[in-house]
Amino acid sequence: MFKVLVSDPISDFGLQQLTRAEDVEVAKITGLSEEELISIIRPYDALLVRSQTKVTRRIMKAGVHLKVIGRAGVGVDNIDLDAATSRGIIVVNAPDGNTVTTCEHTFAMMMALARHIPQAHAKTVAGLWDRKSFLGVELRNKILGVLGLGRIGIEVAKRAAAFGMTVIGCDPFLSEERANKLGIKLATVDEIIQTADFMTVHTPLTNETHHMIAGPQFDVMKRGMRIINCARGGIIDEASLIEALDEGIVAGAAFDVFECEPPAPDHPFLRHPKMIVTPHLGASTLEAQENVALDVSEQVIRILRNEPFKNAVTISVRNKSMS
Numbered sequence: 001m002f003k004v005l006v007s008d009p010i011s012d013f014g015l016q017q018l019t020r021a022e023d024v025e026v027a028k029i030t031g032l033s034e035e036e037l038i039s040i041i042r043p044y045d046a047l048l049v050r051s052q053t054k055v056t057r058r059i060m061k062a063g064v065h066l067k068v069i070g071r072a073g074v075g076v077d078n079i080d081l082d083a084a085t086s087r088g089i090i091v092v093n094a095p096d097g098n099t100v101t102t103c104e105h106t107f108a109m110m111m112a113l114a115r116h117i118p119q120a121h122a123k124t125v126a127g128l129w130d131r132k133s134f135l136g137v138e139l140r141n142k143i144l145g146v147l148g149l150g151r152i153g154i155e156v157a158k159r160a161a162a163f164g165m166t167v168i169g170c171d172p173f174l175s176e177e178r179a180n181k182l183g184i185k186l187a188t189v190d191e192i193i194q195t196a197d198f199m200t201v202h203t204p205l206t207n208e209t210h211h212m213i214a215g216p217q218f219d220v221m222k223r224g225m226r227i228i229n230c231a232r233g234g235i236i237d238e239a240s241l242i243e244a245l246d247e248g249i250v251a252g253a254a255f256d257v258f259e260c261e262p263p264a265p266d267h268p269f270l271r272h273p274k275m276i277v278t279p280h281l282g283a284s285t286l287e288a289q290e291n292v293a294l295d296v297s298e299q300v301i302r303i304l305r306n307e308p309f310k311n312a313v314t315i316s317v318r319n320k321s322m323s
């Protein structure tokens with residue numbers, strides 16, 4: 001019998017392939033601290049997470065039977081991939097299931113920014129009929145800069161075109177030919193910063209993308225830019241952004257993600273009048289949660305049964321001396 005631990009809230013519908021399998025026993029225990037997870041992980045063959053559980057080297061060391069870690073979503077920055085590789089633990093994710101949902105959240109954020117919707121809502125429900133403070137801007141004829149043209153970035157670009165925006169973007173893996181077909185003009189990060197009216201980030205968080213937009217980039221940024229981050233906290237330096245908002249360089253920013261989640265109650269993003277924030281809801285639709293849970297469950301069960309699988313983020317020969 002394979003033992004699977006689900007340590008984050010993952011769709012029960014999507015987990016059915018695991019819960020109904022005769023050779024699998026599933027335990028769903030969420031909200032555990034690192035120490036609590038270490039104390040219970042030993043018997044499990046598989047661990048399933050979303051983004052809340054930080055799967056550290058210590059957890060993997062305690063999980064001596066772990067063969068696979070499944071991430072019900074895209075980003076694997078909450079999993080110590082080096083530790084997984086060195087212990088021969090396969091990490092799989094669900095890269096496709098939340099693409100459209102996250103793209104739609106990005107658009108919701110962009111439109112909320114353009115029209116001050118959360119701020120206007122807050123005043124209206126407080127009994128104030130303020131029609132003067134919320135002059136917005138159209139998306140039409142604006143330049144949208146997209147950093148990271150993978151699955152989500154491309155979906156955002158397609159929808160932006162339908163809104164009459166000009167899309168420029170960068171991605172080391174997107175060819176000029178494909179960009180042209182998609183109607184995207186390839187540009188450098190500097191060109192995007194200097195020309196875009198709206199800028200949205202869709203890269204993973206890596207050593208290379210950490211603080212990709214920080215002090216020096218804000219110094220040369222087009223005045224009045226609006227910035228959206230529905231990718232990962234830490235790609236845009238939070239302290240520099242606050243300064244740029246105060247100085248009027250950035251007209252507004254909408255963030256779904258933070259360098260530290262959840263943010264401290266006194267985090268400046270939570271009080272800044274030009275900021276819109278959501279609590280890492282980019283992938284939170286019924287459809288996306290079912291999709292990613294179905295996808296990752298299937299890969300996990302295949303790995304446990306030694307069957308062919310897809311979506312491997314790490315794969316290596318299990319080092320028997322560590323098990």
Ligand SMILES: NC(=O)C1=CN([C@@H]2O[C@H](COP(=O)(O)OP(=O)(O)OC[C@H]3O[C@@H](n4cnc5c(N)ncnc54)[C@H](O)[C@@H]3O)[C@@H](O)[C@H]2O)C=CC1
Binds near residue numbers: 202
């Ligand atoms: N807010 C949320 O709930 C969600 C956030 N995400 C985040 O969005 C990110 C992107 O997701 P997908 O589009 O599905 O991933 P993807 O892997 O399809 O696309 C990421 C793209 O970023 C590009 N990239 C990497 N480094 C770059 C750099 N330095 N400059 C420019 N481009 C660079 C890659 O070449 C790739 O094409 C994920 O890594 C995840 O962190 C994803 C889903 C939900």
Ligand SMILES: O=C(O)CCC(=O)C(=O)O
Binds near residue numbers: 075
């Ligand atoms: O599990 C979630 O809701 C977060 C989704 C996410 O950030 C991702 O898929 O990378």
